[in-house]
Amino acid sequence: MKIALPSGRGRFVRAHARICCVLALAVALAPSARLEAAPLGDADTRPALAVEAPAHAVIQAMQNTGSRLVAVGERGLILLSDDDAASWRQARVPVSAGLTAVRFPTPKQGWAVGHFGTVLHSSDGGESWQVQLNGEQAAELVLAEAEAQPAEGDQPSAALVNAQRMVADGPDKPFLDVYFSDESNGLVVGAYNLILATRDGGKSWRSLSASLDNPGARHLYSIAAAGGSLYVVGEEGRVFRSDDNGASFARLQTPYQGSYFTVVADAGQVVIAGLRGNAFRSSDRGQTWRRLELPAQVSVVASLLGADGRLFLLNQAGQLLESQARGQRFAVLNAASLPPPTALLRKADGGLLVSSLQGLVVTGVPGHN
Numbered sequence: 001m002k003i004a005l006p007s008g009r010g011r012f013v014r015a016h017a018r019i020c021c022v023l024a025l026a027v028a029l030a031p032s033a034r035l036e037a038a039p040l041g042d043a044d045t046r047p048a049l050a051v052e053a054p055a056h057a058v059i060q061a062m063q064n065t066g067s068r069l070v071a072v073g074e075r076g077l078i079l080l081s082d083d084d085a086a087s088w089r090q091a092r093v094p095v096s097a098g099l100t101a102v103r104f105p106t107p108k109q110g111w112a113v114g115h116f117g118t119v120l121h122s123s124d125g126g127e128s129w130q131v132q133l134n135g136e137q138a139a140e141l142v143l144a145e146a147e148a149q150p151a152e153g154d155q156p157s158a159a160l161v162n163a164q165r166m167v168a169d170g171p172d173k174p175f176l177d178v179y180f181s182d183e184s185n186g187l188v189v190g191a192y193n194l195i196l197a198t199r200d201g202g203k204s205w206r207s208l209s210a211s212l213d214n215p216g217a218r219h220l221y222s223i224a225a226a227g228g229s230l231y232v233v234g235e236e237g238r239v240f241r242s243d244d245n246g247a248s249f250a251r252l253q254t255p256y257q258g259s260y261f262t263v264v265a266d267a268g269q270v271v272i273a274g275l276r277g278n279a280f281r282s283s284d285r286g287q288t289w290r291r292l293e294l295p296a297q298v299s300v301v302a303s304l305l306g307a308d309g310r311l312f313l314l315n316q317a318g319q320l321l322e323s324q325a326r327g328q329r330f331a332v333l334n335a336a337s338l339p340p341p342t343a344l345l346r347k348a349d350g351g352l353l354v355s356s357l358q359g360l361v362v363t364g365v366p367g368h369n
Contacts, residue, residue, distance in 0.1 A: 044116035044134055044171060048076030048093040055079070055088045059355035060114075062345040065104035069345070070126045071355060072099035072112050080126050084348045085362055092128045093120070098174075105180040111202065113175035113188050121202050132202040133188075135171020141196060143167050145207040159210035162217045166192065179223040179230065187246045189220035189232055197246045213251040214238055219259075221274075226265035229285055233260035233272050241286050252286040262303040264311075273300035273313055294321060294330050302344040304352075310365075314344045314354065320363065334363060 051057055058074040069081040071088070076096040079088040099114035104126075112120045117135025122128060146163035156164075166173060175190035186202065189195045195208045209217075218235035225231070230242040232249065237257035240249040254260075260274035270286055273279035277297040280289040294300070294313070302314040311323040313330065318337035321330040339358035347353050347362070354361045 042116075043076070043097040044095050044118055046096050048078070048090075048096045050090055051077065053359075054090050056359035058357050059342060059360055060099060061101045061343045062353060062355050063102045063104050063110070064345060064348075065107045065110060065125060067107040068125060069347075069353070070102055070104065070110065071360065072102045072114070073355070074098045076114075078102075078112065078126060078129065085353050085360065088360070091122075091126050094129060094131055095120070100174060101177045103178045103180050103186075105182050105186075109180075109183045109201070111178050111180060111186060111188075113178045113190070115174040116171045117173055117175060117190075117194075119175065119178070119188060119202065119205075133196075133205055135173060138173070138175075138194065138196060138205070138207075139163070139166040139169075139171065141205055141207040142194070142209050146210045149210050157210075158215070158217075162192065163209070176219070176221050177223045179225060181225065181245060185245055187223060187230065187232075189223060189234075191219050193217035193220060195220055195232070208246070208249070212240065212249055214240075221259070221261050222263045224263040224265045224270070226270070227267045227285070229265070231263050231265055231270055231272075231286070233263045233274070235259045239263075239272060239286060254280060254286075254289055255291065256280070261299065261301055262313075264303045264305045266305050266309075269305075271303060271305070271311060273303055275299050277315065279313065292323070292330070295319075295332060301341060304344045304346060306346055312344060312352065314338075314341045316340070318356075320344075320352070320354070322365075333365070338363075 057077055059071050060073045062071045071079040076093040078091040078093050080091055081088045097115045097118045099112050102112040104110035108125050110122045110126055117138040119133035120129040121132045143163040146160040173191045175188045178188045180186035184201050186198045193209050193214045196205045197208055198205050218238050220232055220234040222233050230246055232240045237254050239252040239254050241252055242249045256278045258275040260272045263272045269281055269283050271281050277294040279292040282289050298315040298317045300313050300315050304312040313321040320333045322333055324331050338354055339356035341354050341356045343355040345353040352363050352365055
């Protein structure tokens with residue numbers, strides 16, 4: 001579930017309003033947390049505590065590494081499953097910051113991101129993790145990029161003002177998604193136009209924030225890649241495409257000016273979806289868009305394109321939607337609403353795994369042989 005964050009003008013994204021409070025209460029009241037004193041230190045420096053029922057904790061994102069499933073969530077929780085979600089165990093994590101996204105370009109090499117500008121790396125399939133980047137370092141990179149931009153008159157640029165404010169605020173800005181095309185080339189995006197790239201597997205990072213056409217430093221929520229292009233979606237209808245692996249981005253125009261929380265793509269299409277059930281499909285790499293008619297005006301929080309071409313959307317009401325008639329309409333697959341959902345993953349047996357604020361839920365897929 002994408003997090004509602006105050007925009008640069010103090011306005012709140014209406015979808016997921018008060019989600020931070022919901023998450024805090026969910027974690028504080030969760031019976032799975034052991035009743036023991038937390039070690040001293042901030043969440044971005046103290047290790048994650050063990051939980052007794054990890055599959056019922058707050059989970060924000062999942063990834064199939066090719067050899068196992070990895071799920072990440074609140075308080076630095078990272079879970080591993082080697083039996084297609086039948087059982088889960090907890091990995092060793094050096095931070096207890098909330099984690100929002102995870103990506104494995106290979107079965108061994110993986111990255112997870114989250115609050116406090118946290119970027120974690122694993123080289124052993126998720127068994128253990130190390131911090132590669134924190135919020136203070138990310139803010140300094142954004143500032144260095146803004147200071148290197150050519151001056152425009154006597155007044156500081158909007159990018160420089162935003163970067164200076166980010167440094168002054170400290171490490172409180174979250175990363176919301178991560179993408180790696182291989183073991184070396186990666187991209188992380190987040191709140192207030194945070195977008196950083198690496199070409200050496202996270203050993204070094206550079207900011208792209210000042211070069212992105214994103215007035216007001218609107219939030220960036222999700223990344224997808226297909227057909228040699230990268231897509232980033234965010235607040236106020238912001239959609240960007242890169243055709244050079246993140247070296248530069250062009251801003252795309254879409255029919256809706258509200259927030260897009262999720263994007264998926266394959267060689268023939270890109271699908272974006274977000275607030276109030278607004279969803280669109282493009283078959284020409286984002287040059288034109290066709291509206292997808294969903295059964296309810298409920299915010300879409302996750303999407304999935306299967307290898308078989310089936311498109312699934314998951315909305316805030318806990319409805320799992322599948323496209324039918326070549327995307328002309330969508331059907332609701334589940335009779336009972338799922339717990340407040342956050343992400344969607346296809347299992348090896350063809351079923352779907354849903355993560356939520358109440359843990360992990362396995363659901364079947366009608367019509368799968």
